[in-house]
């Protein structure tokens with residue numbers, strides 16, 4: 001990530017970050033420190049995995065009742081239109097959370113590339129969250145440091161070309177339940193869109209950049225100053241697209257609630273304080289007719 005050198009420049013950059021987090025909840029990171037060759041390797045491994053024959057990919061298929069492994073997102077109702085999406089979802093950090101039987105051994109460098117990539121993403125996350133808390137005016141490093149022992153879960157998406165792209169979505173509109181999400185877009189045409197002022201806005205892929213968006217945990221910690229933006233993926237008639245999406249969560253020991261420094265003196269907490277376990281239990285038992293974020297309000 002760009003080193004912020006003098007105090008004026010730093011204040012100016014923090015103000016820009018503040019506006020990006022407040023008005024958009026999403027921005028593109030350049031000069032983040034991960035070499036572009038390493039991003040390219042990761043993209044290549046994921047593409048090579050998805051291009052394997054179905055029977056081969058199924059060696060790492062999801063087990064019943066879990067999203068981890070190769071497969072598709074949960075079907076939540078019988079009349080649901082399915083996402084035009086194939087994925088492999090793997091818990092990457094901490095290392096003890098890895099289910100190595102679900103980590104592909106084909107292509108042969110897949111595992112090692114993913115190991116390196118997840119460590120790189122963790123470093124970027126810790127510094128990015130530090131700057132995000134600074135842009136909120138918080139002087140503590142407790143939040144950013146909690147991402148050092150955080151959870152890093154990677155969803156690799158494949159959106160095949162679709163003969164009738166206007167009739168389906170790659171991923172239906174949603175906000176992420178993460179702290180932040182870091183997305184590597186492997187395409188050279190847009191597919192990811194964010195809702196801004198009731199309109200869908202394309203993210204134009206920038207070679208070597210990482211798309212960062214605020215997740216609902218940072219929304220809660222910021223007491224709603226920053227919002228987890230709604231987004232979706234659309235598909236293309238002629239071209240397939242891959243994306244590599246890391247959901248970054250703070251340490252499970254960290255409570256999920258508005259930062260103490262942002263409440264009091266006329267600022268009431270708008271979200272409850274929950275343990276990590278309570279937050280996830282609420283998420284997995286959520287009422288699908290209600291927005292998850294609304295169930296977190298006081």
Ligand SMILES: O=C(O)CCC(=O)C(=O)O
Pocket residue numbers: 155157171176191192193231232233242243245
């Ligand atoms: O692939 C994309 O562009 C979006 C993916 C996404 O939003 C997700 O996996 O949560």
Ligand SMILES: [Fe+2]
Pocket residue numbers: 174175176181231
């Ligand atoms: Fe998402």
